[in-house]
Amino acid sequence: MTAMTDTAEILGVYLSDTLDLDAIYGTALRAGAKDVVLCKPDEIDTPEAVQFAICWLPAETAFAPYPNLSLAMSIGAGVDALLAHPGLRDDVAIARVRDPHQADLMAGFAAHEVLHYERGFAAMMENADRKIWSPAPMRAPESVKVTVLGHGTMGRAVVRALGALGFSVRVACRQAPPEPVDGVDYVSGGGSILKAAAGAEYLVNVLPLTRDTENILNADLFAVMAPGAHLIQIGRGEHLVEADLVHALDSGYLAGATLDVFRNEPLASDHPFWRDTRLRVTPHIASDSLPDIVAGQVIDTARALRAGAPLALGIDRERGY
Numbered sequence: 001m002t003a004m005t006d007t008a009e010i011l012g013v014y015l016s017d018t019l020d021l022d023a024i025y026g027t028a029l030r031a032g033a034k035d036v037v038l039c040k041p042d043e044i045d046t047p048e049a050v051q052f053a054i055c056w057l058p059a060e061t062a063f064a065p066y067p068n069l070s071l072a073m074s075i076g077a078g079v080d081a082l083l084a085h086p087g088l089r090d091d092v093a094i095a096r097v098r099d100p101h102q103a104d105l106m107a108g109f110a111a112h113e114v115l116h117y118e119r120g121f122a123a124m125m126e127n128a129d130r131k132i133w134s135p136a137p138m139r140a141p142e143s144v145k146v147t148v149l150g151h152g153t154m155g156r157a158v159v160r161a162l163g164a165l166g167f168s169v170r171v172a173c174r175q176a177p178p179e180p181v182d183g184v185d186y187v188s189g190g191g192s193i194l195k196a197a198a199g200a201e202y203l204v205n206v207l208p209l210t211r212d213t214e215n216i217l218n219a220d221l222f223a224v225m226a227p228g229a230h231l232i233q234i235g236r237g238e239h240l241v242e243a244d245l246v247h248a249l250d251s252g253y254l255a256g257a258t259l260d261v262f263r264n265e266p267l268a269s270d271h272p273f274w275r276d277t278r279l280r281v282t283p284h285i286a287s288d289s290l291p292d293i294v295a296g297q298v299i300d301t302a303r304a305l306r307a308g309a310p311l312a313l314g315i316d317r318e319r320g321y
Helices: 021-032 101-118 120-127 153-164 192-197 219-224 242-253 291-307
Strands: 010-016 036-039 050-056 071-074 094-097 147-150 168-173 185-188 202-205 229-233 254-259 277-280
Touching: 010 168, 010 254, 010 291, 021 036, 021 050, 021 192, 021 291, 050 291, 071 219, 101 120, 101 153, 101 202, 101 229, 101 254, 147 153, 147 192, 153 168, 168 192, 168 242, 192 219, 219 242, 242 254
Parallel strands: 010 036, 010 050, 050 071, 071 094, 147 168, 147 202, 168 185, 202 229, 229 254, 254 277
Antiparallel strands: none
16 A cells, blocks of 8 residues: 555545445445545535545436545446446546456356366266266366457456466457467457357456447357357446347357346346356356455545546546456
8 A cells, every 4th residue: 555645634435326335345444544534425514525436336316416526436347337327527537446356256256167067067966966976078178168258357367267277268359468378369459259259168258348348248259159158257247138148048059158247236036047047147246356455445546636646546438447
């Protein structure tokens, strides 16, 4: 954490329509700094004094009471909800938490799901319940084609994990990485997503949500994958065209999918995905930001804002990340 050079308080507000951010991060924030003060909206007596907000899916009118807000910071890696928020002024800077442990957690989730399908663990669990001794067939990992969409912080961690397990990994990325992972095939530039997905037996999506990537998990993409492939969707809910996924499953293009993110969360209790045995549904837990990491980065960012210094965790609104 950076050294404090100004003891003047800077006031922030928690803004979330779904999470109690103070309950999750408040203890770590209060322990980390006295000069960075965060309150719930109903605790704010002078809304014009609020200079920043930490956010997770804020309500449509959440920003309206704070005329001098200069920064909105997401507690997660995704900032699409803030970029698209109708109540957030264009002159308000946007930042996000970058937790290195979050990337490792994401990589572990992705590797677990690939192994779950590839090693036949679901079938073995069923056999165990029925007391059937039936070893699952195996393949050499290098013969298994895994495509990763995205090569940001999360994508790089996923690629390293899958490569370490010996899988044949191909990556679709915006630009060729300056430090590629040995043995990984990188596809960049125009049409890279479809090219990288061609023949994939497993496809792991960790793309950011932008105008170019919305609805990217669609019928055209599923059609170029290997017959009987699996999708592991841990990007953003808006990446997936749900009707196209169902059609791909029904037609046999895909054998199954793991879905951790959805257009509307939490997933409605009457949503058909809950009942579809071809799907593994998880409640947006592929990774999470640890409270002490979030607190430290919020404090550093608030202090940089107060000092008029560059925001190390700021994002480019045009690029969307």
